[in-house]
Amino acid sequence: DRIKKVFDVNILGTIQALQAALPLMLPNKQGSIVLIGSICATFGEQGLPIYSASKAAVRELARTTSLDYARDGIKI
Numbered sequence: 850d851r852i853k854k855v856f857d858v859n860i861l862g863t864i865q866a867l868q869a870a871l872p873l874m875l876p877n878k879q880g881s882i883v884l885i886g887s888i889c890a891t892f893g894e895q896g897l898p899i900y901s902a903s904k905a906a907v908r909e910l911a912r913t914t915s916l917d918y919a920r921d922g923i924k925i
Contacts, residue, residue, distance in 0.1 A: 851899070852899050855899050855900055855903050856899075856903050856906075858903075859900070859903035859904060859906070859907055860903050860906045860907055860910065863884055863907050863910060864910065866882075867882065867910075867914060867925075870882055871918065871923065874921075874923050875921055875923070877922075878921055878922040878923075879922040879923065880922070880923045880924070881923070881924045881925075882923065882924070882925045883925075884907055884910070884911045884925065885907075886904050886907050886908050886911070887900075887901075887904040889901040889904050889905075890904035890905040890907065890908040891905075891908070911925050
């Protein structure tokens with residue numbers, strides 16, 4: 850289904866990338882991760898409610914994960 854595919858790619862894929870990268874960075878107490886968002890995360894886009902919602906989820910994931918790992922020297 851289209852909704853599941855959009856969320857699987859945009860949010861689940863992003864979570865899986867974080868889960869793979871963070872353990873590699875933690876021992877060195879440094880690193881940067883760039884997550885790709887969209888203007889749709891903030892303003893939405895007519896006809897793209899699912900995409901916009903998934904990108905808003907990525908934005909919040911980046912914001913909250915960066916708070917969790919800032920003291921470990923990892924920037925997200």
